Amino acid sequence: MTPSESAPDRSATPAFAHRLRVRWAEVDLQQVVFFGNYAEYCDIAFTEFIRALGLPDPIAQQRAGRELFVRKMQVEYHASARFDDWLDISVRCERIGRSSMTIRFGIDRAGERLADAEFVYVYAEPATGRSVDIPADWRHRLLGASEPTQPGGTGP
Amino acid sequence: MTPSESAPDRSATPAFAHRLRVRWAEVDLQQVVFFGNYAEYCDIAFTEFIRALGLPDPIAQQRAGRELFVRKMQVEYHASARFDDWLDISVRCERIGRSSMTIRFGIDRAGERLADAEFVYVYAEPATGRSVDIPADWRHRLLGASEPTQPGGTGP
Amino acid sequence: MTPSESAPDRSATPAFAHRLRVRWAEVDLQQVVFFGNYAEYCDIAFTEFIRALGLPDPIAQQRAGRELFVRKMQVEYHASARFDDWLDISVRCERIGRSSMTIRFGIDRAGERLADAEFVYVYAEPATGRSVDIPADWRHRLLGASEPTQPGGTGP
Amino acid sequence: MTPSESAPDRSATPAFAHRLRVRWAEVDLQQVVFFGNYAEYCDIAFTEFIRALGLPDPIAQQRAGRELFVRKMQVEYHASARFDDWLDISVRCERIGRSSMTIRFGIDRAGERLADAEFVYVYAEPATGRSVDIPADWRHRLLGASEPTQPGGTGP
Numbered sequence: 001m002t003p004s005e006s007a008p009d010r011s012a013t014p015a016f017a018h019r020l021r022v023r024w025a026e027v028d029l030q031q032v033v034f035f036g037n038y039a040e041y042c043d044i045a046f047t048e049f050i051r052a053l054g055l056p057d058p059i060a061q062q063r064a065g066r067e068l069f070v071r072k073m074q075v076e077y078h079a080s081a082r083f084d085d086w087l088d089i090s091v092r093c094e095r096i097g098r099s100s101m102t103i104r105f106g107i108d109r110a111g112e113r114l115a116d117a118e119f120v121y122v123y124a125e126p127a128t129g130r131s132v133d134i135p136a137d138w139r140h141r142l143l144g145a146s147e148p149t150q151p152g153g154t155g156p
Numbered sequence: 157m158t159p160s161e162s163a164p165d166r167s168a169t170p171a172f173a174h175r176l177r178v179r180w181a182e183v184d185l186q187q188v189v190f191f192g193n194y195a196e197y198c199d200i201a202f203t204e205f206i207r208a209l210g211l212p213d214p215i216a217q218q219r220a221g222r223e224l225f226v227r228k229m230q231v232e233y234h235a236s237a238r239f240d241d242w243l244d245i246s247v248r249c250e251r252i253g254r255s256s257m258t259i260r261f262g263i264d265r266a267g268e269r270l271a272d273a274e275f276v277y278v279y280a281e282p283a284t285g286r287s288v289d290i291p292a293d294w295r296h297r298l299l300g301a302s303e304p305t306q307p308g309g310t311g312p
Numbered sequence: 313m314t315p316s317e318s319a320p321d322r323s324a325t326p327a328f329a330h331r332l333r334v335r336w337a338e339v340d341l342q343q344v345v346f347f348g349n350y351a352e353y354c355d356i357a358f359t360e361f362i363r364a365l366g367l368p369d370p371i372a373q374q375r376a377g378r379e380l381f382v383r384k385m386q387v388e389y390h391a392s393a394r395f396d397d398w399l400d401i402s403v404r405c406e407r408i409g410r411s412s413m414t415i416r417f418g419i420d421r422a423g424e425r426l427a428d429a430e431f432v433y434v435y436a437e438p439a440t441g442r443s444v445d446i447p448a449d450w451r452h453r454l455l456g457a458s459e460p461t462q463p464g465g466t467g468p
Numbered sequence: 469m470t471p472s473e474s475a476p477d478r479s480a481t482p483a484f485a486h487r488l489r490v491r492w493a494e495v496d497l498q499q500v501v502f503f504g505n506y507a508e509y510c511d512i513a514f515t516e517f518i519r520a521l522g523l524p525d526p527i528a529q530q531r532a533g534r535e536l537f538v539r540k541m542q543v544e545y546h547a548s549a550r551f552d553d554w555l556d557i558s559v560r561c562e563r564i565g566r567s568s569m570t571i572r573f574g575i576d577r578a579g580e581r582l583a584d585a586e587f588v589y590v591y592a593e594p595a596t597g598r599s600v601d602i603p604a605d606w607r608h609r610l611l612g613a614s615e616p617t618q619p620g621g622t623g624p
Binding site for chain 4: 348371382
Binding site: 025028031034037 | 492493495496497499502504505551
């Protein structure tokens with residue numbers, strides 16, 4: 001299933017949102033944000049999402065020897081972001097399995113949906129290369145985050 | 157269907173391949189290429205692919221008022237690329253519709269598949285925002301490119 | 313003269329400051345922000361600086377056929393920024409000539425100076441490749457900006 | 469002294485050169501390579517330079533607990549690189565002190581000098597934050613590299 005097929009996400013109040021502004025160097029010769037940069041936008045919003053939930057950040061994960069890695073990403077583009085646009089990136093946990101989880105992102109500009117994305121993260125032990133169980137308290141917080149909260153972020 | 161499910165791609169001789177080397181700044185704190193950079197890797201290989209086919213490059217497309225835009229991207233990660241790795245990025249046209257096409261990418265290191273990707277491009281007129289027909293001669297060349305050729309690229 | 317030799321800049325209240333947070337993908341394998349990314353940090357702060365002054369942004373400059381280009385950049389690194397650090401980037405106009413100007417940047421973390429930078433911009437007409445006079449009202453605003461103001465930015 | 473004042477560099481055969489091609493995402497709305505990307509171009513060429521000399525790469529340096537860090541960079545821009553341009557980046561060691569060295573870069577397109585750069589690297593121990601002596605054999609190799617050799621690189 002592609003991200004755009006999941007209509008509910010668009011109407012619901014996002015569980016979490018991070019605001020950022022498009023930088024000059026992120027825009028390409030087509031006058032729009034280089035499509036690859038949406039991956040980083042989602043990554044930034046995910047960092048803020050786990051911070052808001054009180055989960056360990058990537059540095060703390062490294063120290064613990066267990067880290068989240070992106071196993072799959074999908075981005076669907078509906079309209080283009082441009083230089084100086086303020087973007088609201090909503091994040092919510094769609095599904096948690098034993099060692100992986102699916103995170104949904106929506107990239108909006110002034111209420112218009114520009115892109116939908118879906119990332120699958122796997123929690124793994126780099127030393128052994130094996131996936132490991134997502135801790136129970138993470139699970140609780142990630143699923144609890146689906147309740148509407150005030151948007152966070154860095155914008156006006 | 158996810159990219160990794162399409163087994164034929166892995167065994168067939170790629171129609172086109174571009175080689176590049178992982179740069180220092182492309183690797184993140186997890187010691188591996190930042191996942192978002194695979195989008196740019198595929199973009200680079202696609203540029204070389206259309207060059208090899210004799211299709212107009214993005215600058216020429218702009219002058220003509222009709223350009224290819226990425227409508228959707230999917231990347232599936234199997235193993236991690238690291239600093240200094242030589243990557244072979246294979247490109248082939250999977251499908252061409254009236255105004256869009258699906259391109260498949262495989263990112264390999266020394267014959268090991270690290271990632272699969274699939275991009276949907278749409279050919280559109282930025283001035284009107286409408287999709288337009290992919291020219292017949294593009295279609296011919298894009299489909300012809302599925303025959304095995306010598307890999308191109310920039311490496312040893 | 314190197315940026316670090318100009319001690320006055322460090323003690324004075326900055327004329328303008330923009331705050332941003334270090335992103336994951338900006339940090340390299342040395343665990344610190346890749347040195348090249350400071351160029352973009354300064355560029356982002358410069359964009360906010362000219363916005364705050366009411367000068368035309370780069371898009372408006374393009375439409376007018378006259379744009380600012382970086383002619384020279386110098387960055388001196390004193391200490392390293394790390395993932396998640398909040399950085400305050402101060403900007404002030406050091407000198408304006410007929411068609412060029414020198415902008416000084418200071419990158420601070422919690423009051424500690426991490427880097428100093430100095431960029432020379434030239435105002436030019438891309439169509440002819442010639443430098444052109446910086447408008448009188450720009451000059452007035454740029455020099456007026458040396459008076460202390462409240463920091464702008466995107467932070468907490 | 470600014471890089472552009474050192475005329476000898478332009479006429480002499482470069483000691484080492486690395487070739488790369490401008491990528492789409494590296495070009496900004498001014499139709500030219502974003503000025504900040506020249507820092508990465510020089511970094512890439514420096515990596516190839518130390519590889520050609522047989523010096524330990526950054527990963528090996530990390531394992532040894534002693535690494536090169538950029539302490540200062542200067543870039544002077546003479547003309548603009550554009551999408552698809554092949555760039556030749558020459559590298560030579562200008563000076564070696566006890567724990568630091570100055571590296572000069574020239575960025576050329578088809579024999580035209582587009583930019584000059586000068587980086588000061590310091591060799592330091594991250595654990596203690598102190599600079600350490602550059603090994604004698606590095607010194608020998610770095611200075612020996614000023615003799616003309618065949619250009620390396622990734623291009624045609």
